[in-house]
Amino acid sequence: MLVLGDAHADDPENRRALLAAYRQADADVALQLGDLLHYDLPIPTWFIAGNNEDFDVVAALRNGLVTNSRVDNAHLLASTAVDLQGIRVAGLSGNFAPTKYDRPRANLVGERRRHFTHEDVQAAMDLTDVDVLLTHEAPHGLPVAEEYDVGCSHVDDLLNALDPELCLVGHHHEHxxxxxxxxxxxxxxxxxxxxxxxxxxxxxxxxxxxxxx
Known part of the structure; x- marks a missing residue:
């Protein structure tokens, strides 16, 4: 199973690199950790939305209303789960903004659709038997080099509730x-x-x- 980090594939050079990774890996399915920005993909790919996306496409995927011919093989995990090759993979889409967290998702418009809300976290907490969790925000304790304190308590809570074996995190552009x-x-x-x-x-x-x- 192919796993891909942030792609920022609206940039042509990054898009070439993304597609080269797909070709080289020669996998049947893929997981992607957000900031995808290119949704016409070679193989079925389950991804979480990051803080940089085409949020009209993401909204359409959330609601099952995609008619865009440039969207193919892109499947959004937004407080949902899927069974792939014998493992259960769940995803929390978006990043955290303290001023938006308690608002209903329906009230988020424009670029503010990048954030997850309390509704999203609660829906994710209700999932069961999760083996792998995908998040764009990190839990506390991840040793990445940023100019701020990394760690979101809501992701901590989600890990405590779901107890997956593995959590894969995007956003930080660093292993x-x-x-x-x-x-x-x-x-x-x-x-x-x-x-x-x-x-x-x-x-x-x-x-x-x-x-x-």
């Missing part, structure tokens, strides 16, 4: 690892640097350099 309780947490490098393979039997991750990186 880093930690544990949160019994969960292994891995920040995924961007798609223009690396692509990863996830063994569905063991949940072990391996990675390779993206061609041309």
């Amino acid at each position: 880093a690892e930690t544990t949160f309780g019994d969960t292994r947490v891995v920040s995924i490098a961007p798609a223009w640097e690396r692509y990863y393979s996830l063994d569905p039997d063991t949940l072990a991750l391996s990675w390779s350099d993206t061609p041309g990186s």
Whole structure:
């Protein structure tokens, strides 16, 4: 199973790197950790929305109303789960904004649709039997290099509720690892640097350099 980090594939060079990773990996299905920005994909890909997306496309995917010919094989995980190759994968789309968290999702408009709300977190907490959780925000304790304190208490709460074996995190454009309780947490490098393979039997991750990186 292919795993891809942030793509920012509205940029032509990043898009070439993304598609090169797909070709090189030659996988049947993929997971992607947000900031995708290109939704016409070679194989079925389950992704979470990041803080940089085409939010009209994301809204359409949320509501099952996609008619855009440039959207193919892109499946949104938004407080939902899917069974893939014998594992259950769930995703929380969006990032955290304290001024938006308590608002109804229906009240978020424009670029503010990038955020997750209390409704989204609660819906994710109601999921069961999750093996792998995808988030764009990190839980506390992830050792990535940022100019702010990394860690979102709502992601902490979600990990405590779901207790997945593995949590994959986007957003930080850096590979880093930690544990949160019994969960292994891995920040995924961007798609223009690396692509990863996830063994569905063991949940072990391996990675390779993206061609041309």
